[in-house]
Amino acid sequence: MRRRPGGVRGARSVVRPVRTSADRARLVVEPRRTVTVPSPARVRIGHRPGRGAGELPFEFPLEPSTRPGAACPYHEAGCRPARPRLPAGPNPTHRTTGVAGTRGVDRNGAPCGNRRTRHHRSSGRPHHGFPARQRHPGSTAAVAAESRGVPRETVVSDALALAAVTETLRAVLQEAVQRAVPGAVVTVRHPGGAAAADEEGTTPTLNVFLYRTTVDAAWRNTDPPGTHPGETRHPALPLVLHYLFTGYAPPAEDSTVPERLLGAAMSALHDRPELRADALRAAADFSDLHLQQEPVRVTPAVMTAEEMYCLWAALGHGYRLSVPYEARVVLIDSAVPGRAPLPVLRRGEAGLGPEATATTAEPWPVLHAVLPSVAAPGADIVLSGSGLRAGAPSVRLTHPLLGTPVVLPARADGEAAVRATLGEDHGAGRWSVVVVLTAADGSERTTGPRALHVAPRITSALPLTAARKGNGAVLLSVDCVPAVHPGQQAELVVGDLPVPAEPFARATRTLRFRLAAGTPGRYPLRLRVDGVDSPLADMGAERFDAGAAVVIT
Known part of the structure; x- marks a missing residue:
């Protein structure tokens, strides 16, 4: 209940139209009465808000559904109510509560795509919702989207949107400056061209100059409209357009025309900050910007005096x-x-979804270690981990420079390890190794990678001997495997x-x-390939190999 001016207590009514047949409808006015009327018809309801108060009538049009037996998209029974029309007169105080889920109309009486769950204001404030818009069938973005298989509902706007915003601003501001300064025009020139035209002409001018574009960070990674869960589409390019409004007066006049032009433009954008779809389409029918669901709002920007002076200095003209x-x-x-994968038909056994069982075992095969970490060609390597008994094992080696991976047969070595033998022709250097488990049905499971270093081996007769030349240089030739x-670095x-x-x-x-x-003497000798050295020390005996040396004479 709400107290009215003068102490009269008013009431709210819920009006719910329900269709009963193809030619009749029942209008339920809760909590008072139910009325059955012919359809289509206009129903006039009188509600007395309080004893002694006059009757405040309003009307509902009841329309039949578009085809026999069709269900109305807004109600459970195929009727479509428009917004109640309040009586003309000063300060109508009757308030209605609409049915949740119904469609309404905007302040101009046009059908509105917003659902209203309570009441809808009829004041002169801007309408913040967007009506359901129809796609422009011949537009550039719509045709391009259909040609690449994108539904029209996902079209945002095309690359001509920047020009569309500028043209719409010109059209919106032209009407405003005409009222403030008769005969004034709106231009979209560079400030240098506008100043030259101002010096030669006699027409008051408001110039709209796009001097900068930036990317809106909040929209940068937002999925485009129409993207369903599980689908991937490339995000739209979200731009913020920065404009500079400048007023110009004829050079022969000593007046405040520039201030009047700027004041009219600022007042117009303050009252209507959003560029409506009908204005965008009327001023720039070459673009699909009017199809964009998110409104384009034109608001004042924050710019310090220093930034403004620097901008005018960059433009090459004096400040205005x-x-x-x-x-x-x-x-x-x-x-x-984008990509639209097929829907999932079943999740888990019998469609009940995955089942989680508490266990300490790894759910996927895991490779923990490779021994030895530095192996010679032809040596055995042991790969230990968990879950390595889930299929027939094999070892896959990958080198960053040697192209195709090398697959080695493997055999079980205990409960949690497999063993494989390196070939003589595998390149030396740093390798990446994984264990591949092949199940009976042919499916494969792969562990994570581990590093394996394959060391080169010097096959020349050791120790090497070399004689210095006359300038002291020493030439050495070394045979090695592999x-x-x-592309490999050898030292x-x-x-x-x-x-x-x-x-x-x-x-x-x-x-x-x-x-x-070279200096005469005996020196230890190592061959290094991609950072991996040939064996020099016998780690078991904790001493260097005496034969791995070069003697310079």
């Missing part, structure tokens, strides 16, 4: 009184096609001095090295 505005947000549809491939470490290998164009097992200034 200007006002910055921004138009947010302009969504440009992406041309990248072959070293182009010969003589003592503590690494010597890079001379360039080679194809895989080779013979590398040549040039030591610029």
